[in-house]
Amino acid sequence: MKVIVDLCVVPMGVGVSVGKYVAECQKVLQEAGLKHQLHAYGTNIEGEWDDVFAAVKRCHERVHEMGAPRITTSIKVGTRTDREQSMQDKIDSVTKKDF
Amino acid sequence: MKVIVDLCVVPMGVGVSVGKYVAECQKVLQEAGLKHQLHAYGTNIEGEWDDVFAAVKRCHERVHEMGAPRITTSIKVGTRTDREQSMQDKIDSVTKKDF
Amino acid sequence: MKVIVDLCVVPMGVGVSVGKYVAECQKVLQEAGLKHQLHAYGTNIEGEWDDVFAAVKRCHERVHEMGAPRITTSIKVGTRTDREQSMQDKIDSVTKKDF
Amino acid sequence: MKVIVDLCVVPMGVGVSVGKYVAECQKVLQEAGLKHQLHAYGTNIEGEWDDVFAAVKRCHERVHEMGAPRITTSIKVGTRTDREQSMQDKIDSVTKKDF
Numbered sequence: 001m002k003v004i005v006d007l008c009v010v011p012m013g014v015g016v017s018v019g020k021y022v023a024e025c026q027k028v029l030q031e032a033g034l035k036h037q038l039h040a041y042g043t044n045i046e047g048e049w050d051d052v053f054a055a056v057k058r059c060h061e062r063v064h065e066m067g068a069p070r071i072t073t074s075i076k077v078g079t080r081t082d083r084e085q086s087m088q089d090k091i092d093s094v095t096k097k098d099f
Numbered sequence: 100m101k102v103i104v105d106l107c108v109v110p111m112g113v114g115v116s117v118g119k120y121v122a123e124c125q126k127v128l129q130e131a132g133l134k135h136q137l138h139a140y141g142t143n144i145e146g147e148w149d150d151v152f153a154a155v156k157r158c159h160e161r162v163h164e165m166g167a168p169r170i171t172t173s174i175k176v177g178t179r180t181d182r183e184q185s186m187q188d189k190i191d192s193v194t195k196k197d198f
Numbered sequence: 199m200k201v202i203v204d205l206c207v208v209p210m211g212v213g214v215s216v217g218k219y220v221a222e223c224q225k226v227l228q229e230a231g232l233k234h235q236l237h238a239y240g241t242n243i244e245g246e247w248d249d250v251f252a253a254v255k256r257c258h259e260r261v262h263e264m265g266a267p268r269i270t271t272s273i274k275v276g277t278r279t280d281r282e283q284s285m286q287d288k289i290d291s292v293t294k295k296d297f
Numbered sequence: 298m299k300v301i302v303d304l305c306v307v308p309m310g311v312g313v314s315v316g317k318y319v320a321e322c323q324k325v326l327q328e329a330g331l332k333h334q335l336h337a338y339g340t341n342i343e344g345e346w347d348d349v350f351a352a353v354k355r356c357h358e359r360v361h362e363m364g365a366p367r368i369t370t371s372i373k374v375g376t377r378t379d380r381e382q383s384m385q386d387k388i389d390s391v392t393k394k395d396f
Contacts, residue, residue, distance in 0.1 A: 041387070090338070
């Protein structure tokens with residue numbers, strides 16, 4: 001099952017600056033070979049369900065290993081059976097006004 | 100790794116009434132033996148990471164099998180390494196004003 | 199326009215224990231006279247759009263006043279024009295299996 | 298109070314293709330003069346609290362006017378008092394590894 005995910009990992013108990021933890025999560029996604037795109041409030045990810053969620057779990061493990069005692073993460077998950085759709089297709093469906 | 104999750108599954112392309120799909124997800128959580136509590140905008144779930152996310156995947160599979168061609172799900176995931184915390188502990192931390 | 203909202207306010211830069219900030223938000227909702235119900239990963243709120251969002255803004259103001267330098271909040275907002283629906287109706291639509 | 302928001306509007310009861318509703322929300326943000334950036338699972342918005350949330354309300358109004366009987370929206374809201382931060386600053390804090 002293919003998924004498009006939006007991931008936002010928030011480490012708690014480490015102060016206000018969390019850029020290095022988010023950068024580590026980008027590294028995890030890179031290592032997993034998953035297509036992903038950072039934005040100002042999270043990261044879009046595209047892939048097989050199991051691969052994507054294994055990577056999300058590794059993000060939590062790594063961020064804890066880096067010293068964050070608590071993490072709260074928001075995930076949006078989209079699946080569809082009617083047709084294949086990539087992250088770029090989703091953006092095109094809005095911007096190309098080709099409804 | 101223990102997690103507390105908030106899950107909100109939204110089937111698309113099946114009309115405005117989605118209660119039966121949400122009820123099916125409750126059944127999935129029940130079958131998985133996971134502690135869970137329905138509220139007005141989702142379901143709190145407590146358990147091991149792998150068990151909880153296997154159940155979330157089964158929710159998507161079942162809701163698609165029931166005929167929903169598209170699903171968008173929101174998940175909040177909390178993990179902590181400093182101490183164990185149950186769903187009830189989280190509520191108590193607010194209501195008992197025992198900070 | 200009536201809304202049902204799920205609100206989860208996460209103060210950052212104040213350590214791992216955030217119960218007192220969440221309790222303050224409960225007080226804000228109480229003062230606003232809004233129907234609300236705390237759960238393990240947020241608070242359900244029911245009311246008019248403007249009243250609910252004014253209260254959400256006050257939550258941010260208060261939590262900053264309490265000393266949190268940064269806040270990240272997740273909100274789910276439901277509106278419908280086909281019929282009135284309360285928080286309890288949403289729960290009933292799942293548990294009463296009266297689809 | 299400045300906010301950075303991530304907005305994801307999901308019309309229900311209108312079938313699986315929701316691109317035209319999302320495009321209308323982009324128009325609302327444009328008309329409001331708000332800085333915004335579409336991504337594959339939502340739209341980042343930057344502005345004053347009241348301006349941003351007035352636009353979010355107009356999105357709900359417009360999408361209902363277009364015929365969607367039900368909407369479920371996810372919003373992430375970030376505020377901070379320690380310093381100003383733009384959407385681009387948030388991305389830079391991750392990609393420039395300048396922690």
